[in-house]
Amino acid sequence: LAKTTQPISMDSYEGQEVNITCSHNNIATNDYITWYQQFPSQGPRFIIQGYKTKVTNEVASLFIPADRKSSTLSLPRVSLSDTAVYYCLRRDTGRRALTFGSGTRLQVQP
């Protein structure tokens, strides 16, 4: 059974880099990891997605090490508006299973 775990919460300060890790077992080569951001009373919002090594877009980077037992969302310079809950989503391409992590509550302080 796919299992995906994340830290419950993290604290940071404005301007710092934040790295949130998602641990997952038995992830196959082509299994995708997607990260979402969610604010209260809103649906999750897509941040970044990938299945190998490193992906970067205008807001974040996603790192997946060679053993594929974890993935890390990197937010380069957080601001107060990045205070939210962050979820990783694992898509098992073989079994088509979709498994969300439990979410990490990021609090950014001034």
Add this chain to the structure above:
Amino acid sequence: KAGVTQTPRYLIKTRGQQVTLSCSPISGHRSVSWYQQTPGQGLQFLFEYFSETQRNKGNFPGRFSGRQFSNSRSEMNVSTLELGDSALYLCASSLEAPAPYEQYFGPGTRLTVT
């Protein structure tokens, strides 16, 4: 471009009743997925539809069902409601499925079962 819309936004039902929730995807999107979000269980995948066909299903009892229409709009139905069905039900749309295309979520329907 209009986002994903879900109706109703809030709903209160009594145990034993049934409920139908509606989702209108972003124009041009052909895939719709449904998720349940609760404080205890977090975000859980319900099902995924593409071109009126269910492509993928999560681990929920048969009381949870859905369908997709030819215009890509989707509905999900929960029969014989239980107290534990109280949750935020989220719908997401994407261009294609089952490839991991970027999903756009709606604001959700908050269902309260009393």
